[in-house]
Amino acid sequence: MALLSKKDANLILDPLADNNPITIQVLGICSALAITAELKASVVMAISVLFVLAMGNVVISLMRNIIPSKIRIIVQLIVVAALVIIVDQVLKAYAYELSKTLSVFVGLIITNCIIMGRFEAFALANGPWKSFLDGIGNSLGYGIILIIVGFFRELLGSGTLFGFPVLGNPITKTGLYATGYENNGFMIIPPAALIVVGIIIWIQRSRNRALIEDN
Amino acid sequence: MAVNTDKNSYTVIFAAVMVVIVGTVLAFLASSLSDKIEENERLEKQQNILYAMGVNENEGEGSVSFIPTDKVAGEFTKYIKEQLIIEGDKITKDDQAYLIDLKRQATAAKNGDVRKLPLFIGDKDGSKFYIIPMRGKGLWDAIWGFVALNEQMVVQGVYFDHAGETPGLGANIKQRYFMDDFAGESILAGAQYLGIAVAKGNNDPLNKIKDDNEVDALAGATITGNGVSDMIRESVNLYKDYLETIRVK
Numbered sequence: 116m117a118l119l120s121k122k123d124a125n126l127i128l129d130p131l132a133d134n135n136p137i138t139i140q141v142l143g144i145c146s147a148l149a150i151t152a153e154l155k156a157s158v159v160m161a162i163s164v165l166f167v168l169a170m171g172n173v174v175i176s177l178m179r180n181i182i183p184s185k186i187r188i189i190v191q192l193i194v195v196a197a198l199v200i201i202v203d204q205v206l207k208a209y210a211y212e213l214s215k216t217l218s219v220f221v222g223l224i225i226t227n228c229i230i231m232g233r234f235e236a237f238a239l240a241n242g243p244w245k246s247f248l249d250g251i252g253n254s255l256g257y258g259i260i261l262i263i264v265g266f267f268r269e270l271l272g273s274g275t276l277f278g279f280p281v282l283g284n285p286i287t288k289t290g291l292y293a294t295g296y297e298n299n300g301f302m303i304i305p306p307a308a309l310i311v312v313g314i315i316i317w318i319q320r321s322r323n324r325a326l327i328e329d330n
Numbered sequence: 331m332a333v334n335t336d337k338n339s340y341t342v343i344f345a346a347v348m349v350v351i352v353g354t355v356l357a358f359l360a361s362s363l364s365d366k367i368e369e370n371e372r373l374e375k376q377q378n379i380l381y382a383m384g385v386n387e388n389e390g391e392g393s394v395s396f397i398p399t400d401k402v403a404g405e406f407t408k409y410i411k412e413q414l415i416i417e418g419d420k421i422t423k424d425d426q427a428y429l430i431d432l433k434r435q436a437t438a439a440k441n442g443d444v445r446k447l448p449l450f451i452g453d454k455d456g457s458k459f460y461i462i463p464m465r466g467k468g469l470w471d472a473i474w475g476f477v478a479l480n481e482q483m484v485v486q487g488v489y490f491d492h493a494g495e496t497p498g499l500g501a502n503i504k505q506r507y508f509m510d511d512f513a514g515e516s517i518l519a520g521a522q523y524l525g526i527a528v529a530k531g532n533n534d535p536l537n538k539i540k541d542d543n544e545v546d547a548l549a550g551a552t553i554t555g556n557g558v559s560d561m562i563r564e565s566v567n568l569y570k571d572y573l574e575t576i577r578v579k
């Protein structure tokens with residue numbers, strides 16, 4: 116990549132796999148469990164986090180030299196809450212339909228530990244451009260896991276993808292359901308996400324043994 | 331900058347300045363956008379009321395589309411013939427009744443005041459619709475909606491919405507397949523205003539049985555579903571006296 120130096124490119128690429136926020140850093144687990152019952156919700160959440168994390172990282176990075184370390188957490192919280200509320204209010208005024216879709220995600224974003232985690236671990240110690248890339252990389256890595264989990268949970272739990280039935284109709288028994296296949300109701304509830312994330316972690320670590328901790 | 335950011339005085343000043351700046355920005359934004367937001371919410375209420383009585387632009391399975399915002403005001407006056415405010419025994423007409431804040435009325439009732447209950451009478455193709463606004467509690471936050479009844483107290487259509495139910499689970503109360511199940515169900519059991527319960531395992535997923543006061547629940551959204559059941563039962567009971575006067579037995 117000519118656009119980005121190798122170091123900068125790694126800021127984006129690392130969180131996609133070997134330093135993934137969910138499977139390796141264990142950040143953003145709560146929302147990965149809560150809202151992945153449907154693929155659509157996963158995608159919306161992934162995009163929202165992308166915006167907030169990239170913007171928030173830049174703002175925190177610009178402020179990093181003037182934030183008093185004693186109250187840095189609360190400063191970070193105010194920055195992210197203010198950003199999210201501003202976006203929410205502007206959408207409510209000018210794109211009401213879109214804001215209706217996103218409004219349930221507002222609370223989930225403000226309290227998402229991936230946001231605070233990256234502010235604290237990266238943006239407070241690095242310049243704005245690097246922080247921006249870190250925000251993009253981590254939210255993409257987060258988004259990928261959300262979408263994988265959402266895909267399996269919606270497919271196995273409801274037999275649909277993005278709300279479209281792909282396996283037939285479970286009530287009138289058409290398609291795959293004619294053979295006696297049933298939707299797995301367990302996949303709908305949050306513990307199923309924990310198991311899917313666990314399987315992803317398992318696969319990832321068995322492919323790359325360097326990720327396995329010693330103890 | 332050679333500022334010692336560890337000093338207490340710096341910390342206090344920083345916090346104060348930050349609060350003032352963020353507060354100013356948010357307050358400015360809220361007051362400058364509030365007119366537009368209120369207008370959007372007003373039109374949305376009209377859209378929701380019309381949706382419940384079947385005036386919408388649904389196309390095909392699964393779509394939930396309202397009358398577009400530029401047309402909704404006209405359609406609202408065309409289909410909604412009367413708006414009533416019921417205060418105890420007193421019934422007044424008021425064409426702004428749809429703007430009544432149900433939450434504020436519930437608080438007023440708790441404080442011992444008489445609650446203002448708005449009710450909308452719609453007319454579509456010669457049939458009458460009595461549309462009741464509802465408000466209740468979901469799992470995380472408020473849920474609300476409208477239910478359109480005919481003179482036999484059979485549901486003609488509903489609209490549900492929520493402030494913060496879990497996407498993919500409780501949030502599905504505003505999906506078409508859930509809302510459509512309510513149409514055709516009676517809110518009466520004998521002479522009792524029972525409402526319609528969102529029931530798990532009612533063995534009727536296609537919702538063919540229309541006289542059981544039940545619709546099939548959403549998987550993984552038990553508490554939101556119970557919230558919907560409670561909301562319908564409590565809301566229709568508030569209007570019980572009025573509904574008795576118009577009911578065709």
